[in-house]
Amino acid sequence: MPNGRNHISDGDRDGESAYIKDIAERMSGCLRKCELGEFIAAEIKKYSRYDLQIISARVRREVDILPEPYRSKFRPYSERWFFGRYHKLLLLSGEKAFAADGRGNAENPFCRDIADIETFKKFCAVIHEGCMHDDGQDDEAEILRKLPRHNLFYYLLNAFAMFVMDEPGHPVGTPFPGGMTVTQTQESYLCPIRDKEEEILHSICNFCPAKQDPKNL
Known part of the structure; x- marks a missing residue:
């Protein structure tokens, strides 16, 4: 169990709900990439090997x-x-890249404001709902059932990618049914499904820095 929530049992949804709400609220107060990066790294490090x-x-x-063959x-x-x-985040944190004088370089790309603070705050506002959302469970082994804190891990890593690294939620090259992929141009990232999940309010696609690929409108 991650440090700082050792009192929360696996079945304590109320405890996890309060914990996740607190994380999202505190994270929304970050204004700079370095601040956000260190915050996320600190939370990610609390996850146990289990x-x-x-x-x-x-x-x-x-x-x-x-x-197959999509799989x-x-x-x-x-x-x-x-x-x-996950490893990129821990590597950067270990290198003190998120420190105010990170890498001893005034040109440290993380010593800058979050590029789209409004979208970032909207992202933080849906984290709690996204983590607590129950999309129904199948008959898989109980050990693999999604827990709210495991959903939080997903949102934390995507916050790192989208608001610290300014990368799309789905890595460049990610394929989608139909043969289209996430691509990168000199100006931006293009994704074939960027605007396709607007009705799913807690989908990361709604906050992704990528633009909708005009070839798949």
Whole structure:
């Protein structure tokens, strides 16, 4: 169990609800990338190895149920989202990249304001609902059931990607059914589903810095 919530049992949704609401409210007060990066890193480090194993297993399972050949094409990007961003965040934090004098360089890209503070605050406002949302459980093993704190891990990593790194929620190259992928141009990122999930209020797509790919309107 992560430090700072050792009193919360796996079945204590009220306790997790209060914990997640507090995290989201405090995170929304961050104004600069370095401040946000260090905040997220501190929270991510609280996840135990057991938590990470469960989250990783859940991610793998969600890929396993995809049909081939899409499954094989999508899997590397799913792993990049989970393992790549997690380790990148910890690496930057370990290098003190989020410190005020990070890397001893006045040009440190993290010593800047969050690019779109309004969108960031809207993102923080939906974290609690997104984490507590129950989309129904199937008959999978109880150990792999999604817990609110595991959903929070997902939102924290995406906050790091979208508001600290200014990258899209889905990594560049991520394929989608139909053959289109997330791409990067000199001006921006393009995503084939950026504007396709507007009715799902807690979807990360609504806050992604990528633009809708005009080829898939």
